[in-house]
Amino acid sequence: MRKDLLSLPPLEPLRGFVAAARRRSITLAAADLCLTQSAISRQIQVLENALGVPLFVRKHRAIELTAAGERLLAAAVPWLGEYGEIAASLRQRAEVANSVTITASIGVTSLWLLPRLGEFQAAYPEIDVRVVAANKPVDLAQSDIDLAIRYQPEPTIGRGDRLLFRESIAPVLAPGLWQKYAATADELPTLIEYQERSLPGLEWTPWLATLDLQGRVPRRLGFNQYDQAVQAALAGHGVVLGRLPLLFQALAAGRLICWPGVSPFVSPYSYWLLRAPAARGEAVDCFAAWLESLGGASI
Incomplete structure (x- = not known):
């Protein structure tokens, strides 16, 4: 496998090649990638030298793919597309892992949560917090919300509700x-x-x-x-x-x-902390623990 990796041609020039092949233009490819025309030309030249075959036929005002260029384009486009999708998915997971979303009623959000939120942000600056204030309860199983503060008389059996404070x-x-x-x-x-x-x-x-x-x-x-x-x-x-x-x-x-x-x-009502069935990650655990630590100070 190590020899296979070492024998691969440089990968960065593939972007310039695909952009130029799609546009049939060095000028338009450069604009798409925010590069200069000479930079795109150099990328194509590096790729042609590494492969040992020409990829384009240069004409007066246009470029056309050679047979080798057509073959490379057919393989490169789906590969780069899949690579882009994987990269976007990994970035999204990293962002989600470092964030938490909580919902509460407008009154609880305004009077209890927001005045205390700065304390959490100061202690955990690496965690992003999103607050959804809504008086109508959100279905945690059908949303992207991690935690909820609910005003209810008792916990729901089997859901793991945690008491924050009594009313x-x-x-x-x-x-x-x-x-x-x-x-x-x-x-x-x-x-x-x-x-x-x-x-x-x-x-x-x-x-x-x-x-x-x-x-x-x-x-x-x-x-x-x-x-x-x-x-x-x-x-x-x-x-x-x-x-x-x-x-x-x-x-x-x-x-x-x-x-x-x-x-x-x-x-008979109290304030309970609910967790969505799919809520996972250190950010959610950290924020939930912080909320529970505040409960006793509010009674």
């Missing part, structure tokens, strides 16, 4: 707004609503008695995305039913506070 909910608001309500007994809070009120703990009616608002008619401000509702609360526009694990940083920094004297509702 707890309480009314939260900006500190300055609480001072305003506490100073004026007649001041009714504005209730910030999120459209997914069917989820446990996220509908205001059961909370009204707890906040001593039963029988009263507070104003309401509604949003179709949870992160928007939270931004409204941060801006002092009202009280939102806070999903406390998602608001951990805002609460720790004092930008939001829980309504004093109100105990959180412990939801």
Whole structure:
């Protein structure tokens, strides 16, 4: 095999030869390969010298293949095509092996994942991360997504779901707004609503008695995305039913506070990490382990 490799003619000139043979023009082949005409001519000459036969018949304004050139072209075109496909496949695998794709709801992505993502990027700069924010769950078996954070009451049997953190909910608001309500007994809070009120703990009616608002008619401000509702609360526009694990940083920094004297509702729902059946590689393992390490810090 070593002698066979040593006896092969140089391979690089094959590109120039195929380009010129296809175009029947040195000038056009040079343009296709971003080379000079003299460079293409040299490649063809090197190949002809190595093979010991002419490959082209040079005419005044064109070139034509010789019989040897026709034979070489017939063999070189499929070989170079297959080589290109293999190279592209190997490059793609290398890129995939060094990347991870995760999906989560818009609220979880905005409030929990993105504020922490810089920490992962700093620790693992060689791993590319792609985030797909979508409220509608993605079928992991039918997509190119590796991981998902799902809001569900329990794991799916046999799927290997990993618990990140449990849900707890309480009314939260900006500190300055609480001072305003506490100073004026007649001041009714504005209730910030999120459209997914069917989820446990996220509908205001059961909370009204707890906040001593039963029988009263507070104003309401509604949003179709949870992160928007939270931004409204941060801006002092009202009280939102806070999903406390998602608001951990805002609460720790004092930008939001829980309504004093109100105990959180412990939801039957939790945040789970799911892995696609086909997800493989060190990048996926690394990102999944990092997410699990963050879970306890969010409870």
